[in-house]
Amino acid sequence: MAETFVKQLLNGCHRAGLVEGRVLVGLSGGPDSVALVRGLLQLRDTLNLELMAAHLNHELRGGESREDEEWCRQFCEQFHVPLKVERRDISTFARDKQIGIEEAARRARHDFLIEAARESGCHAIALAHHADDQAETILHHVLRGTGLRGLAGMKWERALDEQLKLVRPMLGIRRSEIEVALREWKQDSRMDSTNSETHYTRNRLRHELIPMLERDFNPQVTEAILSLGRQAEESDRLIRSLAKELLRAALIETATRSCRINKLAFVDKPRHLVREAFVQLWRQQDWPRQQMNFNQWDRLAGIALGEAEGGTFPGPIDVKRVRRELHLTRR
Known part of the structure; x- marks a missing residue:
């Protein structure tokens, strides 16, 4: 009706x-x-x-x-x-x-x-x-x-x-x-x-x-897909909120083309939350995200969690560990 x-x-x-x-x-x-x-x-x-x-x-x-x-x-x-x-x-x-x-x-x-x-x-x-x-x-x-x-x-x-x-x-x-x-x-x-x-x-x-x-397979497949979408949206919203809090706790200093992060803030934090914190950082800094895929975000999380010393990402943006900090600089 x-x-x-x-x-x-x-x-x-x-x-x-x-x-x-x-x-x-x-x-x-x-x-x-x-x-x-x-x-x-x-x-x-x-x-x-x-x-x-x-x-x-x-x-x-x-x-x-x-x-x-x-x-x-x-x-x-x-x-x-x-x-x-x-x-x-x-x-x-x-x-x-x-x-x-x-x-x-x-x-x-x-x-x-x-x-x-x-x-x-x-x-x-x-x-x-x-x-x-x-x-x-x-x-x-x-x-x-x-x-x-x-x-x-x-x-x-x-x-x-x-x-x-x-x-x-x-x-x-x-x-x-x-x-x-x-x-x-x-x-x-x-x-x-x-x-x-x-x-x-x-x-x-x-x-x-x-x-x-x-x-x-399933006469109600459209409803099943929509239900999955609603659950994903709720989970994603929660992860984003937690990631924003994590980023606030980790940030030491920010400028237009650089920032410093306390990497100790990421200790014992879930890897997916660390990845999302970097997504939020890129958005906050207005750095290019179009070429950043899952592997790139996961690589960033690995640097933050001590798996690598640093690297270069699309932008180009250089990331390196300096003692207890991460230094990120856009060239």
């Missing part, structure tokens, strides 16, 4: 911190983003929200892309939602950056939504990812190789800067529940023809792997 969907969305908004202020909804015209706009329209007085929407025409499907754009214009006009539209040549962008179309489209959407939100004075960008998307994301992370953070999947709320955050208030709602609400509202939407093309990894997960797992 649509009423159930709206109640779930209200709970999701509270969990994602989507209360009060101006919010920009990423609108593709597909069922999920359309349901998000319709639901937020019913909740805007309750949550004291001012709604805006933004649509990016990727120019990947010719006339179909233009029809999506026009449909979004008419939809927002019907419900009196201000809409910002932009067109970008994703194929050229992907070729220039030497990345795949999926990644190019994701980056372009991300950049466009941030630009649109800042220009409009929004405090939040609301995305329509739902529970089935979350399960696909977690499964994708598992197949690529991941840790606790990857098992936790997408976050309900993520700060982009001090004034803007990304929220996903539908992460607790299943795709089938969205479809029920749209039918009850008699609300149409657009369907992206590329969503059925299985040469995209995400589509293969959705149309081939997950149905096979449901059929041959």
Whole structure:
């Protein structure tokens, strides 16, 4: 029922911190983003929200892309939602950056939504990812190789800067529940023809792997994956909190390009906690983390626990033991 969907969305908004202020909804015209706009329209007085929407025409499907754009214009006009539209040549962008179309489209959407939100004075960008998307994301992370953070999947709320955050208030709602609400509202939407093309990894997960797992192994596999994700998120949150405390106790001195750490603070501490303390340090120092993988973090933990004298890490960042201290310097 649509009423159930709206109640779930209200709970999701509270969990994602989507209360009060101006919010920009990423609108593709597909069922999920359309349901998000319709639901937020019913909740805007309750949550004291001012709604805006933004649509990016990727120019990947010719006339179909233009029809999506026009449909979004008419939809927002019907419900009196201000809409910002932009067109970008994703194929050229992907070729220039030497990345795949999926990644190019994701980056372009991300950049466009941030630009649109800042220009409009929004405090939040609301995305329509739902529970089935979350399960696909977690499964994708598992197949690529991941840790606790990857098992936790997408976050309900993520700060982009001090004034803007990304929220996903539908992460607790299943795709089938969205479809029920749209039918009850008699609300149409657009369907992206590329969503059925299985040469995209995400589509293969959705149309081939997950149905096979449901059929041959566990009919409730999506719920099982989501349960694993929730447990991973809770564990990861606890580890991060403990790691921050450990880092505070260990830090002796910090500057923009260097810091000193009391390595005795790591004695008898669990190795995974020491690894996470360094992750927190890198984040605090705003040092590059893109090239830091599990092996790199584990190597750092080994230095802190006395297994090696030092080493050099991406940045480059030099780490060396000096008596009872660790000295870290970014060149």
